[in-house]
Amino acid sequence: MLTLTCPCCGMTVEETELAPGGEAHLKRFGPGSSDAEFEGYLFARKNPRGVHFERWRHAYGCGKWFLAARCTATLEVFGTYPAQTTEPPASIVAAIKARRPDWEGLK
């Protein structure tokens, strides 16, 4: 079973206590953007086989949103971090690089 550490309350919990929230670090497009940009924001997903950044909510705990870096091909978790950021912090990037030297970074 997948276990993640909630960076908000520090608890390490099983996935039954968490609610998945899909891809993280989406760039929001709203009024004034082109149709293609808006469509991309709403629907197009990277859905990679490998390193994936995603949103989770500690639904049956502190209730807060947080982000996780995880490998979709092996279910390895590289780390979790607070949601108040537009890109993964250096420590998470380093943790991924250490395990996946070929990783090309967040695209």
Added chain:
Amino acid sequence: MGMRRYSAFAVAREALRFHQGWERAWASPAPKKRYDVVIVGAGGHGLATAYYLGKNFGITNVAIIEKGWLGGGNTGRNTTIIRSNYLQDPSAAIYEKARALYEDLSQDLNYNVMFSPRGLLMLGQTEHEVRGYKRTVYANNLQGVETEWIGPERVKELVPIINIDGPRYPVLGALYQARGGTARHDAVAWGYARACSAMGMDIIQQCEVTGIRTAGGQVQGVDTTKGVIDCGKLAIVVAGHSSVLAEMAGFRLPIESLALQALVSEPIKPCMDVVVMANTVHGYMSQSDKGEMVIGGGTDGFNNYTQRGSWHHVEETVRALIETFPMISRLKMLRQWGGIVDMTGDRSPILSATPVGNIFVNCGWGTGGFKSIPGSGWAMAELVAKGSPGPLAAEFGLDRFREGRFIDESVAAGGAP
């Protein structure tokens, strides 16, 4: 490669010579330099696409390339359920086309796919669900799909082992499709493969696509672990790995890959001759010809390519089913497995041209892939052959997301196959 017909006479002939004369069902050639059409993915959908390209459009210079083995992905991992009781007109049309083709697929392919239209019930266990399914029945009647709403007594008649007055999820009735049922999943892939091979198409297994070559916005060919293969048209029919292939071609899809899992019990004597789906509790069950109870559950909520699911889903599914079918509580689980399903936001598939010229995708079948194989192949073959969709595929283009024309099947799909 010619194809010797299977028949009662052939069985008798082979019986007299110690079964020495059976030939391989399909050839395993080395890839040629170039094909008119390359199909990535030798699962049910890819092979059916190839078959109807040959049968309906006379296009036989076709390669179907597969990174693993033929039918080893979701085609070999589903719960073999066939039904077409969907709500929206475009879905009913393509799923009913598929179901209708299944009716005489064994004769068409000269391969026994063991289609068993044993009847399928979708249980209404909450008032909300009853309203939803009655609406589906009305829609189906208008669409020419034969379904009916039946009461709890009739459900009990059809499924003697069911408990219709459970305290938490009583059975209030069911959406009944009498000509729904099951088929032998492997045989569907094998039958199509044999027929494709007989038409001169090349099925190339253990050949992974590592890159897609384009020039001037047009597809040129694919890089594979068995070298470069040039093609006039490319069809990507790879279910869970659709996003990976799209990335190679330089575009993104509105798809997320999730694990859907299933399990079978130890084999027992025949006790249930219909398919029962209980979507409120995310469980569905049928009995295989071997006697195993085939049980499917819901999907995980997070992106996953590992072809294995989380245990707590098995527990939830079984816990709920035991309440509806008390007699299964003593059964042992024999096997459990997962497949990677390609989910779209509206739970409807994508059959579409793409931003790259002459690349077509057939994906997004999500939890409903097996039942749709013949219809999907039929519609996809037309799309690939003509370059534009026919009536069956017309509504399932990628542009529906930009235009907000969703084909919402969240009730019909409901996380169930």
